[in-house]
Amino acid sequence: MISATCVAPVNIALIKYWGKRNEDLILPVNDSISMTLNTNEMCAKTTISASEKFERNRMWLNGDEVDFEENVRLMRCLKGVQNLVLANGISKVPLSWKLHIASRNNFPTAAGLASSAAGYACLVFTLARLYGLPHNEELTTIARQGSGSACRSLYGGFVHWHRGVLENGSDSVAVPVVPAQHWPNMHVLILVVNDARKKTSSTLGMQRAVTTSTLLQQRVTDVVPHRTKKLIDAINTRNFTEFAEITMRESNQFHAIALDTFPPCIYMNDVSHAIVNFVHSYNEAAGTILTAYTFDAGPNACLYVLEEHVPKLLASINEAFPNDIAQSVEYLQGIPMTTPSPVSGNDQGSGDSSKKCTNENVKINHSTIDTYPKNLLKYIIHTKIGDGPRQMTDEDSLLSDGLPIAN
């Protein structure tokens, strides 16, 4: 029996993926750009064992056995990797051996983060390790066919998923923009919001947007290409102000398109909009843009903020969104809050020195920031930019003799 265990990260889109030009191959109508999150706080973990003794392919997701051969997307990823193995000519494992796969997410589903992206990226990456394939662009086209945004979770730092133009999708690949080390003080606060509403699934919401929104074409043709270029510039020059504005405008436009869909798709709620309002007031009170929001197909906010500004942003969040459990360990999860390491003498986070905003001593005047009712937030996850997937040791295996280890 041969096994491989790997972890893969979650990614958060800055330029949003919304709408497919090919449903089967999962080809998007526009480019997207994401930031990969550190696997310490959130990741998918997958162990795949291959053995000539296994009678059939089996899979366990978060401990529960799930369909394997009937799962079209899963099978497409498996076949995709196996075809690469055949083309490659050599394999560490005979392709005829059946597989046992165990996968877990270490983050709560309630966080509303696209667990399928990390999951499919981890599956494809682990298959590649198992069979001894190199990590290359072709793997991203396979992960993409599991879940579109999974292709972006195959790299760390900032990642660019190209729309591509070919019918077969072979040029719809994800490529790294810069690694995590380029902008190491880029942190993220995920504000998890209470929400009970039924929401339209992303797959359905995208389909409906493509067929009914009369604004989507303008976004695809004109807005996204322009913003993609500007965002890559902002990332390359570590221009937080520019980065933040593009990110917020993109989030708003994605939700505008969802609203222009018929019937409309609503993912943000009143609390989400309160957070948007808070961010604009906070930046205004600071006299400079210190944080930016983005929302995916759910109500939770993802706030980008440089490490040195995390303490005062968290203090303001706690003031604006008072919470009975604010001091508890469950409320602020992830990176522990300590005095931030001083970013001495450099200008990380501000490519344009005229727009410097790394001064940790910016004072926030709270008189212009609204205070909202108690307990609107469920909890906060503090994380940061991170690397791509990586292989773990056998000690990390989720399978023992081909069967899941009890959690």
Place this chain on the structure above:
Amino acid sequence: MISATCVAPVNIALIKYWGKRNEDLILPVNDSISMTLNTNEMCAKTTISASEKFERNRMWLNGDEVDFEENVRLMRCLKGVQNLVLANGISKVPLSWKLHIASRNNFPTAAGLASSAAGYACLVFTLARLYGLPHNEELTTIARQGSGSACRSLYGGFVHWHRGVLENGSDSVAVPVVPAQHWPNMHVLILVVNDARKKTSSTLGMQRAVTTSTLLQQRVTDVVPHRTKKLIDAINTRNFTEFAEITMRESNQFHAIALDTFPPCIYMNDVSHAIVNFVHSYNEAAGTILTAYTFDAGPNACLYVLEEHVPKLLASINEAFPNDIAQSVEYLQGIPMTTPSPVSGNDQGSGDSSKKCTNENVKINHSTIDTYPKNLLKYIIHTKIGDGPRQMTDEDSLLSDGLPIAN
């Protein structure tokens, strides 16, 4: 002393006005279409007295004296009408006589309806009556300069405000599409929603949309011209299904543009979206489109529904949005609920007989319609399509000897 007293209606936009191409002249970036509401339930009422004994122009709004000469929009309307009088050559009142103006809205501000539209329409119409001017398109260009949508309140039924192309705005006029009598069973329920948030004013929201939304141009150039034509067809043929779909899509797109504005403008809240969701579920349960929503720059819903379908829609609203005061007189205001007059043997409300939806006996299966928490709605106003402004008798005067009558 010579006096005139008139009432003018509220209008609700179906094709939305959002964005000016000229701020001073109030010239819109796109055409809009509205329906005029019956003055029985809601109207502005204005009395203007002119006397050679008045020392200065004075004005009272809802009983409180307000600036007159400093009010730029008010003065622009007065000068506009007086210029028409000069061009006309005859006047019932010397232009040198000072004016006393009293104006009232008979509907609560909480209804979130554009009181300025009815107010400026009433002002311009009453001035025209006072000076003895005919009612014509030129008056709409003057009312437009008080408040853009005021031009649409100068006619009854359905009204088309043309964007116009001339720099001086003389072709940006409102014209009737059809009178109220064309579709007399067109009723409206205004669902007034509790809301405490601060909102961006329409004027500011429009300015910001024009300068920051990257989707507005697509709407202005492609979407609105197409929808305007289709809506006029639907009105002419009394095709409720088509009318409803365009109306709902338009409402959604207007709010999408507001969201695509930076910083975003949010006018709908969770309750508004619950109403949207209710309407789609209700129509689906009915198997045909029986009602349509539209939202202006606020959270309140305006539901269009044919008279014969009002009772069952109200019953469903009360089931989906239970309210402790549902049985009280304050909760359901406006047209009293009686058994609706049967619309025997005609097909009013359905131009396309294959899409007939006038059957009063459509059964609504409530099992697929969500029930929301109690008391989300403040109250409901039941009104219908109505005529344009009209002159009242002296008995209706709001002024006595040039001073406001106590309310």
